[in-house]
Amino acid sequence: MIDYIHLLNEEQRAAVTAAPGPILVVAGAGSGKTRALTYRVAYLLDNGVDPSRIFLATFTNKAARQMLERVSRLIPHGTEAIWGGTFHHLAHRLLRRHASLVGYDPSFTILDRSDSAELLSDCYEEMKLSRSELHFPRREGALEIFGLAANREVPLEALIAEEFPHFAEQTDRLVELADLYRKRKRKASAVDYDDLLSETVRLLREQPQLREEYQDRFHHILVDEYQDTSRLQADFVHLLASGHRQIMAVGDDAQSIYSWRGADIRNMLTFPERYPGSRLLYLRANYRSTPEILSLANAAIAANRFQFPKELAPVRESHRLKPAVVSCPTANAQASFVASQLQELWREGIPWEEIAVLYRAHFHALEIQLELTRSRIPFEITSGLRFFEQAHLKDVAAFLRLAVNPHDSVAFARVVRMFPGVGEKTADRLWEEFSRKADLGSIVPPKSCAAAWKEWASLQKEIASPELRRAPAAQIEKVIDAFYRSYVESQHADAAHRLEDLSQLVSFAAEFPDTESLLGQLTLLTNTDRSQSREGVHLSTIHQAKGLEWRVVFVIMLADGLFPSGRSTESLLGEEEERRLFYVATTRARDRLFLVYPRYRASHYGENSLRPSRFLAEIPRELYSDLRASRG
């Protein structure tokens, strides 16, 4: 039996044990939203719900894994049958199963951001658009616009008119580009991140029978971090929940920080309209932070005009230690201040992994990284580049992609361009020939790589065999042995390091039953998902720290122009989102919080002298103590 009385407070218990019906839990940071959702799952199982009928959407795959691990400690059977993960992950599972109903080959490829950009390049070329065309977005910009349109479920024309008026003149050509891009994806039997959601939504909309089948199957829908879902994601969930209305969503409007990716807080505001008769529940007690930290966070977010005013009172005893605001002469001094504090904390007995350094943008971590390396403080950084986005991993994956999906033009180009004497033109020609003949062996390659080509043809044939498609680890080993090892050794000085990453990939791949599921997982792996070796101080962007907590948190680079970022402050909405980001950052801390800024940063471009962040000025003076760090 689970001891709900001692593990949860009354408000949390109300959510956990709520009677059937739609429920929205609105609560501030550290109030136990995730905890309540976890116990809700346990409660359902405890009451005899079949685990395979639970659908749990979380912000990262790791969050789902952790929640389900906790559940399985409470209720030791059957949690594997629960469908849990990110929206993309869950949509992928559905789409893979029923791809043919929306006109895709079941072996379709998932394009990551750079694959999408690659395919889009071909479209620019076909439309004879120069990549630096005046008043026309370049690849990344175009992808962002397409993604926003998909997630908001608005026509491209309307989005451009409303949000990108500077491209209004080019609307027709942008629509044409989007259309071409869509056709190319189709031809390649490939979907991008947005298609994963929108095609699954289309699937459920167009196939009433299938929809009912899944509505019936997933009788309990739970959504974490609801404030950062897009309209498309909310519609996806709604398609599953609209019949039985067994949906529980939890969120905090003050922590909505992904609007630039299409997240829309209106999902929370209109929940009661979408689900008439739904109950709104509140959690008002913060368990995470000391009262001192919480007062500061509450004061910081108070400056936002657009928000639900919420109560949030501390449960914990006063610590008598206020958060510190630390002024440093330079970014280097900031780094050495942080390093010396880290050592101090370590001497006090706080393990490295209980400490985090958080910042607005990846490049803000530069000086800290150097300093921590220099002073031999172990750290773990969640970088912008994901493990699988590294060139050598994508190189090897391209062979597997082609083995399961011979229409994947992006993967084909990636492979053939590794051959000596093959550039853009030849790659195009070879692809043209391959798509006609569907047989590598009968293609005439350039003389410079005739021998290698022959070997590749037989390698590719081998790894495309049904047996090897059920053994992705063996596939990868074959690719490395037959081709990639010698290639990478001839091309890169750090070949050993790259091969090491690849052997990691082999062991990762061993867990998967077939190539499709391996490739799907790899592209949908989030950055936080992989940080399994939790050793050392955590360095992370605030976005990636969402939902996490540490005993001690340093928020660095709190200078105007850096945090809030220079671009965001042009609009009130932008500034408010930055402030929410600041709220998220401060509320990650349990015991101690340091807010640090440099007064000067040697940047080679733009202003060097920095003002403290406006967010610091908004905090009443009595809520923190001032510190002045000297030159490191």
Next chain:
DNA sequence: ACGCCCTTGTTTTTT
């Protein structure tokens, strides 16, 4: 096809 040099934008955040 590939290397060299010059131009350009880059630093917001990510599934």
Next chain:
DNA sequence: ACAAGGGCGT
């Protein structure tokens, strides 16, 4: 200041 991407010559 510096990397990436395009233009140009080989």
